[in-house]
Amino acid sequence: MPLGLLKYGLSSKYPARRHFPPAKDLKRSYDVVIIGGGGHGLAAAYYLARDYGITNVAVLDKGYLAGGNTARNTAIIRSNYLTPEGVRFYEESMRLYRELSEEFSYNILYSVRGHFTLAHTDAAMRTSRWRAEVNKHLGVDSELIYPDDIRKLCPSMNLSDDVRYPILGALYHPPGAIARHDAVAWGYAAGAARRGVEIHQMTEVTGILTENGRVKGVETNRGTIHCNKVLQAVAGSSSLVGKMAGLRLPIRTIPLQACVSVPLKPFLDQIVVSGSLHVYVSQSSRGELVMGGSTDPYALYSTRSTLDFKESLLGHMLELFPFLGEVSVLRQWAGMTDMTPDFSPVMGLTPIENYYIDSGWGTWGFKATPICGRTMADTVATGVAPKLIEPFRLSRFDEFAQVGEKGAASVGH
Amino acid sequence: MKIMNCPLNGPRNISEFVWGGEVRTMPDPNGCTTEEWADYVFLENNTAGIVREWWCHVPTSFWFIAERNTVTDEIIRTYPAGEVFKTRVDFAPRPKTQEGTR
Numbered sequence A: 001m002p003l004g005l006l007k008y009g010l011s012s013k014y015p016a017r018r019h020f021p022p023a024k025d026l027k028r029s030y031d032v033v034i035i036g037g038g039g040h041g042l043a044a045a046y047y048l049a050r051d052y053g054i055t056n057v058a059v060l061d062k063g064y065l066a067g068g069n070t071a072r073n074t075a076i077i078r079s080n081y082l083t084p085e086g087v088r089f090y091e092e093s094m095r096l097y098r099e100l101s102e103e104f105s106y107n108i109l110y111s112v113r114g115h116f117t118l119a120h121t122d123a124a125m126r127t128s129r130w131r132a133e134v135n136k137h138l139g140v141d142s143e144l145i146y147p148d149d150i151r152k153l154c155p156s157m158n159l160s161d162d163v164r165y166p167i168l169g170a171l172y173h174p175p176g177a178i179a180r181h182d183a184v185a186w187g188y189a190a191g192a193a194r195r196g197v198e199i200h201q202m203t204e205v206t207g208i209l210t211e212n213g214r215v216k217g218v219e220t221n222r223g224t225i226h227c228n229k230v231l232q233a234v235a236g237s238s239s240l241v242g243k244m245a246g247l248r249l250p251i252r253t254i255p256l257q258a259c260v261s262v263p264l265k266p267f268l269d270q271i272v273v274s275g276s277l278h279v280y281v282s283q284s285s286r287g288e289l290v291m292g293g294s295t296d297p298y299a300l301y302s303t304r305s306t307l308d309f310k311e312s313l314l315g316h317m318l319e320l321f322p323f324l325g326e327v328s329v330l331r332q333w334a335g336m337t338d339m340t341p342d343f344s345p346v347m348g349l350t351p352i353e354n355y356y357i358d359s360g361w362g363t364w365g366f367k368a369t370p371i372c373g374r375t376m377a378d379t380v381a382t383g384v385a386p387k388l389i390e391p392f393r394l395s396r397f398d399e400f401a402q403v404g405e406k407g408a409a410s411v412g413h
Numbered sequence B: 001m002k003i004m005n006c007p008l009n010g011p012r013n014i015s016e017f018v019w020g021g022e023v024r025t026m027p028d029p030n031g032c033t034t035e036e037w038a039d040y041v042f043l044e045n046n047t048a049g050i051v052r053e054w055w056c057h058v059p060t061s062f063w064f065i066a067e068r069n070t071v072t073d074e075i076i077r078t079y080p081a082g083e084v085f086k087t088r089v090d091f092a093p094r095p096k097t098q099e100g101t102r
């Protein structure tokens, strides 16, 4: 009843709920400064406050809260990676995700859909089999299935042989999920702020102060801040902020574009990914098809959109779902991703004392938001990186000890 | 579509090209330290601004150099690699290892 609703809206008995306390003045010093108010930085602040009682913390973001890749991703959450290091890490993140709505008392719309990675070649079938075995060994629900099974689970997909790249099978991951990305960031931000953490938007870090190899503070467009510890979590800007601290990183900043269709009646339960066709798609709770592909073909610090991207993505979409031919694209956008050579993150300690890094999240870091927050909070509080993120240390490149996830992360995100 | 000027073939669609990353000097693989080699192979300047990069025109396999602004996405200049690399790079012969020990 619209009129009945109006009564509730205007009544002082039902005040609007404020998500965050009003912004405070920036102090001259904090125990910890977190650069980057995306999901990762906010989650780290949340766990620092909740688990370690460290609340004299400022989260600084040059733009608005969680307006970077956290606002731009396609929200796919899964743990069916290729390396045991990766699988363990992402599986722990999914465990945390399932509890988040209750933890925040705020609905993050975590929706379990099932996740297909389609295989169109013998090589892709082999990788799928390999991933399924690694996954099962580590207790992750994952199996290789064939077109008959795919047809039963997802009747709307075109499984005919009469296409350029017929589907031979799929890696099926029943717990694969999507969630409302903004809600994840806001839930962490509200929980951190309630415990005393300050969040400062429109506050850009322009320099890092160090003394004898140890971090002392940061310079910002709003003045200098002194602090004992710094965590940088700035995704596509990782190299730029790292450079201020004197770090050289194994990162290239490359745009990733995505788009959504107009809302349609629900027809697609699962998340469908095809590495060979460079396309992935899921249907949101609003009915929009959320679609993306591989990263742009070259490095760029920009979030511009291109026609080339849409042409190739949508051409391939029509191969999977030909009946979408008349459906229009509603919105398109891009984010700047921080790509590493082995498709694994760069997390933990740096050569600068008390300066910690959470970067190299490329196209796959949304699903890791809770576990990044947990492990980086642990690292900042104790000065030691926990075992779970040890394989992702920056120094692995000097040791030629990469964690190769390309087979599971390049288009799958 | 975005157009790039190939020094060999003239203006072509950007989809005909492959990006090869920053132009950088290779350290002597036999003389440098492990860290120097790791830096060369894995680490990046990842500059925001004007950079000098390798590009390849795929249909003709022609590698050349482009100056490009990585913030505005403008291609400023493209030219044959010979403008930068004037002398031939001779690789030192591989150090002798005993059969079966590699």
Ligand SMILES: Cc1cc2nc3c(=O)[nH]c(=O)nc-3n(C[C@H](O)[C@H](O)[C@H](O)COP(=O)(O)OP(=O)(O)OC[C@H]3O[C@@H](n4cnc5c(N)ncnc54)[C@H](O)[C@@H]3O)c2cc1C
Residues within 6 Å of the ligand: A035, A036, A037, A038, A039, A040, A041, A060, A061, A062, A063, A064, A065, A066, A067, A068, A069, A070, A071, A072, A073, A074, A075, A076, A077, A203, A204, A205, A206, A233, A234, A235, A236, A237, A241, A256, A257, A258, A292, A333, A334, A335, A336, A337, A361, A362, A363, A364, A365, A366, A367, A368, A413
């Ligand atoms: C189109 C697209 C689709 C994606 N799809 C998926 C997916 O399906 N599943 C998945 O798991 N991942 C996905 N990702 C990746 C995921 O979005 C990111 O890895 C993740 O959101 C990174 O979170 P973050 O908090 O580290 O970064 P961000 O959310 O980008 O936050 C970094 C913040 O740092 C701020 N900042 C930068 N420089 C400074 C400075 N100098 N001073 C102060 N603040 C600064 C920025 O303003 C920004 O808000 C996708 C990414 C894109 C672009």
